Amino acid sequence: MVDxxxxxxxxxxxxxxxxxxxxxxxxxxxxxPIAPDRDEPATLLDxxxxxNALIRKSHRPPNYETPVGYFDAPFTPNGRFFVRYHHASIPxxxxxxxxxxxxxxxxxxxxxLTLDQLxxxxxAVEIAALCVCSGNRRGFFQPRVPGVQWGSxxxxxxxxxxxxxxxxxxWAGIGETALEVSLDGADSGVLxxxxxxxxxxxxxxxxxxxxxIALEMNGEPLPHWNGFPARLVVPGWxxxxxxxxxxxxxxxxxxxxxxxxxxAYRIPKDRFAGGQFLSQExxxxxxxxxxxxxxxxxxxxxxxxxxxxxxxEIRGVAWDGGSGIAxxxxxxxxGTRWHPATLEQDYGRFSWRQWRYAxxxxxxxxxxxxxxxxxxxxxxxxxxxxxxxxxxxHNAVQQIALRVA
Amino acid sequence: xxxxxxxxxxxxxxxxxxESQIALKGGQEKDKAAAQCAMCHSLDYITMNATVxxxxxxxxxxxxxINVMGAPINGEDRQAIIDYLARNYGx
Numbered sequence: 001m002v003d004x005x006x007x008x009x010x011x012x013x014x015x016x017x018x019x020x021x022x023x024x025x026x027x028x029x030x031x032x033p034i035a036p037d038r039d040e041p042a043t044l045l046d047x048x049x050x051x052n053a054l055i056r057k058s059h060r061p062p063n064y065e066t067p068v069g070y071f072d073a074p075f076t077p078n079g080r081f082f083v084r085y086h087h088a089s090i091p092x093x094x095x096x097x098x099x100x101x102x103x104x105x106x107x108x109x110x111x112x113l114t115l116d117q118l119x120x121x122x123x124a125v126e127i128a129a130l131c132v133c134s135g136n137r138r139g140f141f142q143p144r145v146p147g148v149q150w151g152s153x154x155x156x157x158x159x160x161x162x163x164x165x166x167x168x169x170x171w172a173g174i175g176e177t178a179l180e181v182s183l184d185g186a187d188s189g190v191l192x193x194x195x196x197x198x199x200x201x202x203x204x205x206x207x208x209x210x211x212x213i214a215l216e217m218n219g220e221p222l223p224h225w226n227g228f229p230a231r232l233v234v235p236g237w238x239x240x241x242x243x244x245x246x247x248x249x250x251x252x253x254x255x256x257x258x259x260x261x262x263x264a265y266r267i268p269k270d271r272f273a274g275g276q277f278l279s280q281e282x283x284x285x286x287x288x289x290x291x292x293x294x295x296x297x298x299x300x301x302x303x304x305x306x307x308x309x310x311x312x313e314i315r316g317v318a319w320d321g322g323s324g325i326a327x328x329x330x331x332x333x334x335g336t337r338w339h340p341a342t343l344e345q346d347y348g349r350f351s352w353r354q355w356r357y358a359x360x361x362x363x364x365x366x367x368x369x370x371x372x373x374x375x376x377x378x379x380x381x382x383x384x385x386x387x388x389x390x391x392x393x394h395n396a397v398q399q400i401a402l403r404v405a
Numbered sequence: 406x407x408x409x410x411x412x413x414x415x416x417x418x419x420x421x422x423x424e425s426q427i428a429l430k431g432g433q434e435k436d437k438a439a440a441q442c443a444m445c446h447s448l449d450y451i452t453m454n455a456t457v458x459x460x461x462x463x464x465x466x467x468x469x470x471i472n473v474m475g476a477p478i479n480g481e482d483r484q485a486i487i488d489y490l491a492r493n494y495g496x
Contacts, residue, residue: 193475
């Protein structure tokens with residue numbers, strides 16, 4: 001088996017190695033995607049302590065997205081991985097002082113675990129999974145919706161290593177009345193009254209073999225801004241459940257009633273397929289849960305001029321909530337004709353899948369380039385995003401105007 | 406999880422660097438909005454949502470900050486902040 005650290009290094013340098021063929025590389029490696037909102041101040045690249053430069057959306061709480069060019073690789077480097085917080089009080093957790101409390105009214109034996117205990121007493125597992133913000137691409141909705149005006153960069157693909165949440169819960173003992181598992185991290189609001197960011201999972205999702213308490217990301221400890229020393233990884237579900245700096249896990253017999261479950265992160269019922277969370281649903285709405293099938297072109301930017309009029313490679317990534325990607329089709333004429341792209345290596349059904357397509361333009365001019373993914377469950381991307389009040393789940397087919405000289 | 410206040414002051418200071426460069430529109434009237442909103446978040450949250458919200462939308466947002474997030478803003482300041490945001494950052 002390939003040594004993991006070497007593998008990651010190779011994957012990261014693959015971005016540079018492939019650069020000879022890459023339009024993005026030719027126009028500068030840190031080329032920024034078009035800001036979703038032209039009224040906004042110019043897009044700002046800025047590095048948080050310990051991270052590399054990202055596109056800053058807000059200072060405090062810190063919200064930073066990844067320039068799309070860094071997605072032109074199997075895994076997203078830790079330094080370029082997006083940062084998203086709801087609260088501005090973010091303590092720097094010390095590994096030796098950190099404790100994970102397992103409690104709740106439906107746990108048999110409340111526990112407190114150290115990092116060493118997690119590493120020593122539970123089986124280590126690893127999974128490749130996409131972490132994507134529910135509101136990724138919110139800035140592209142028309143009419144616009146309030147919130148962090150994300151472009152396409154509030155996501156990243158990583159290898160997560162840790163232990164199964166299930167193993168910890170089974171060790172503590174799950175009571176017969178258990179309904180949900182709620183999760184809290186070390187960050188909090190500045191004001192005492194601000195509702196803490198507490199999320200919950202249905203018991204079945206918490207017990208899923210793929211749901212992890214991750215301690216490492218791409219072969220290294222989690223960066224502070226991505227949840228050191230431990231964060232939840234919920235493959236297939238949007239990043240709102242991936243609690244950073246995890247400190248408390250509660251098994252409860254009643255639905256979690258935090259603001260962040262009951263009011264925020266809600267979508268109209270029956271407008272999106274799949275992803276049930278019955279104990280949190282009302283007649284009108286439900287929590288945003290499962291990631292929708294989606295794709296992104298990673299080596300072209302809107303309005304870009306191709307330096308080569310003979311052939312060029314169009315590359316990107318495609319993903320869904322865990323059935324895996326069946327196919328990606330490319331159109332270069334605004335959606336009239338579609339051609340199959342070649343799928344790259346499969347790192348598992350929760351990872352994104354890279355794809356590529358050799359485009360041979362037969363004339364100079366402007367080409368409308370589109371990519372459309374279809375999942376193994378048969379779901380495909382719509383041509384218009386599905387409207388919802390908070391701007392979640394934007395998975396419309398992307399269209400990029402490419403000028404060929 | 407709740408963080409001790411002293412630790413919190415340290416964190417706020419550490420993460421606020423560069424934030425002071427955010428310039429809001431308007432004259433003296435901006436000061437009240439800046440002071441009240443910046444208690445919890447940087448002011449780029451306002452500029453980021455410029456022209457997204459109309460007056461009713463900004464009113465809903467300010468009321469969410471007061472009623473949900475617990476911002477200690479009195480009735481007079483509430484109205485002044487809504488007016489300011491709608492005038493300078495309204496749709």
